Amino acid sequence: MIKFVTSNEHKYNELKKIFLEHQIEIKWVRMKYEEIQGDTTDEISLDSCKKLQSLIDGTFFMEDTGLYIDALNGFPGPYSSYASSTIGNRGILSLLDAERSAHFQTVISLSHSMEIFQFSASVHGSISTNERGKGGFGFDPIFIPDGEEMTLAEIGDERKNLISHRKKAAEKLIHFIKERNVLNNE
Numbered sequence: 001m002i003k004f005v006t007s008n009e010h011k012y013n014e015l016k017k018i019f020l021e022h023q024i025e026i027k028w029v030r031m032k033y034e035e036i037q038g039d040t041t042d043e044i045s046l047d048s049c050k051k052l053q054s055l056i057d058g059t060f061f062m063e064d065t066g067l068y069i070d071a072l073n074g075f076p077g078p079y080s081s082y083a084s085s086t087i088g089n090r091g092i093l094s095l096l097d098a099e100r101s102a103h104f105q106t107v108i109s110l111s112h113s114m115e116i117f118q119f120s121a122s123v124h125g126s127i128s129t130n131e132r133g134k135g136g137f138g139f140d141p142i143f144i145p146d147g148e149e150m151t152l153a154e155i156g157d158e159r160k161n162l163i164s165h166r167k168k169a170a171e172k173l174i175h176f177i178k179e180r181n182v183l184n185n186e
Helices: 009-020 041-051 079-088 087-094 150-164 163-180
Strands: 004-005 027-029 060-069 103-113 115-127 143-145
Touching: 004 009, 009 027, 009 060, 009 150, 041 060, 041 103, 041 115, 060 079, 060 163, 079 087, 087 150, 103 163, 115 163, 143 150, 150 163
Parallel strands: 004 027, 004 060
Antiparallel strands: 060 103, 103 115, 115 143
């Protein structure tokens, strides 16, 4: 078992399914923590993980995800959580004209033996012209991955978990955990 620190139940449920595919149980450490307003998801994830090391015993991981929209010079990027809670999907849609390319980036930071290891992954796509679908969370109703015609909110959890940025980053972490025998060294 490994601890996952987040206040976001959607992220926990998504990652729980992915880890169980590899016979790894994650324990939800439901905790809000202050994040820096950094310029990249890597920076925010690393800083948060360092702060949490003094609060959480043993091995744990946390993640940060940003939606980067090309026409908006990468906005909301590392400010995705703030943008989602203030202007939301409709606000993002109102800012866009013709150019709609974007990508999600997830960075997972693992604290193990007081060292921090980072695992990053992206999925490229575009922003839809309107909100579509009832599944997922956050920006899922407006993001269409490359090679798909539907938004992440329309394709369903099973398909989303095959192609998502979070899945790709989690797979890198899981490979590291198994390769380094992390869970047996606790």
